[in-house]
Amino acid sequence: xxxxxxxIKDLSFSFGKNTVLKNINLEIKPGEIFALIGPNGAGKSTxxxxxxxxxxxxSGSIEVGGYSIKDQLNQAKREQMLLTDNPDVYxxxxxxxxxNMHASLRGISQSTVKKDLPKIKKSFPGLNNLxxxxxxxxxxxxxxxxxxxxxLTKPNILLSDEPIVGLDPSSIISFGExxxxxxxxxxxxxxxxxxxxxxxKYADRVGVLNKGxxxxxxxxxxxxxxxxxxxxxxx
Numbered sequence: 001x002x003x004x005x006x007x008i009k010d011l012s013f014s015f016g017k018n019t020v021l022k023n024i025n026l027e028i029k030p031g032e033i034f035a036l037i038g039p040n041g042a043g044k045s046t047x048x049x050x051x052x053x054x055x056x057x058x059s060g061s062i063e064v065g066g067y068s069i070k071d072q073l074n075q076a077k078r079e080q081m082l083l084t085d086n087p088d089v090y091x092x093x094x095x096x097x098x099x100n101m102h103a104s105l106r107g108i109s110q111s112t113v114k115k116d117l118p119k120i121k122k123s124f125p126g127l128n129n130l131x132x133x134x135x136x137x138x139x140x141x142x143x144x145x146x147x148x149x150x151x152l153t154k155p156n157i158l159l160s161d162e163p164i165v166g167l168d169p170s171s172i173i174s175f176g177e178x179x180x181x182x183x184x185x186x187x188x189x190x191x192x193x194x195x196x197x198x199x200x201k202y203a204d205r206v207g208v209l210n211k212g213x214x215x216x217x218x219x220x221x222x223x224x225x226x227x228x229x230x231x232x233x234x235x
């Protein structure tokens with residue numbers, strides 16, 4: 001069985017004299033949805049960039065699917081997919097080219113893409129033309145293209161930074177069903193978001209990140225996230 005876990009130990013990171021993350025420890029197990037909440041500037045996007053290898057480690061360790069980000073970066077990258085908070089990635093590609101590129105990198109055949117893409121696309125209304133350049137699409141449609149790619153390629157570990165910003169209500173529901181499907185397939189999901197209702201509904205556990213420090217709440221179902229957020233972020 002594949003190791004679809006994400007393990008972070010003693011992780012700290014600074015930009016110059018500005019410490020962004022302070023001694024972060026987190027393990028997300030296979031089949032778990034973990035939601036990371038916190039104010040702007042708390043370090044959520046920095047953490048995602050470290051996990052995905054876009055920023056170099058300074059201290060601590062990260063394992064993605066059993067592979068070390070420091071020593072086995074290429075293998076660790078193959079285990080995961082990052083949905084960014086700014087979905088204007090590769091604006092010079094069309095939606096179809098973006099999807100096919102990721103499918104090819106993950107060894108998914110074009111015949112499989114042609115078979116699966118139409119039914120996946122139906123879950124996201126308003127995305128009519130995948131042959132337009134990504135740079136010319138609306139923010140919501142750019143986000144949908146990223147999500148469709150994740151659903152089609154099914155990485156073992158899904159990282160999603162502000163996944164539902166700009167999505168219409170129907171697509172938000174579709175995304176929620178997608179991550180539930182990932183959970184059922186024993187894949188791991190890490191979300192960073194400001195929408196507490198979504199975190200309350202779909203996450204197994206929640207972490208509050210504020211001023212670089214992470215507080216983990218083990219039982220999300222019995223937690224009032226509004227009170228929790230105020231407790232750890234309003235000081």
